[in-house]
Amino acid sequence: MAAPEPDPGRAPGTGSAPRTTAETGNTPGSAPDPAPDPAPGPEPLTVPSMSAGPDFVLRPWEMSDLPLVREASLDPYIPLITTIPAPYSEAAAEAFVRRQWERAATGAGYPFAIVRSRDRRPVGAIGLWLRELPEGRASLGYWLTDLARGQGVARAALRTVTGWALRDLGVPRLQLYIEPWNTASARIAEDIGFRREGLLRGWQQVGDERRDMAVYALLNNDGPVDGRAVAAH
Secondary structure, X not given: OOOOOOOOOOOOOXXXXXXXXXXXXXXXXXXXXXXXXXXXXXXXXXXXXXXXXOOEEEEOOOHHHHHHHHHHHOOOOHHHHOOOOOOOOHXXXXXXXXXXXXXXXXXXXXXXXXXXXXXXXXXXXXXXXXXXXXXXXXXXXXXXXXXXXXXXXXXXXXXXXXXXXXXXXXXXXXXXXXXXXXXXXXXXXXXXXXXXXEEEEEEEEEOOEEEXXXXXXXXXXXXXXOOEOOOOO
């Protein structure tokens, strides 16, 4: 599993000190300068549905996915790197799904549920997070429930979202953060074309400790993903 982006909107905001008249450019007794128009916020995003090969589909989260949240809450690792509630409660699970909707509505990224085609059962999640898109980069994260591992689910989902982000959205650089022990996820990333660029020491809080993360990256001019050009040249 690649570490997902933390859910937004949980940290308290930071205030700023009041400005003096010298900083505002106004003199005492004069009419204040008109306030500037607020900067437009990010555009809401529409999470598409797409095929991830013959066996899996990526789609927006639904309230019918609560059994997936319950299953993930029992995993010893997933709640440590996500906001999956543990212990599980239906109210907390519904709040988790609403947060995924909020991420798209606020332009923070594209959260997908990974669904098995043959029986429409959700088996995991993958997200493309755009917080750093103004700097030309975005990050990916995913997790799978235990029963879905070892079946090619992660490779199919990651390959699909990677190709879509680079080709269709034109993201210049994609990044994955993977714990060094997670050789399975590292191998999947490298098979798709990501390159390990280094180790970030104490990069992320996982449970009660800071953990190192290896950073993997793929540029949209690095070459083909599964034989297809990732960007028009």
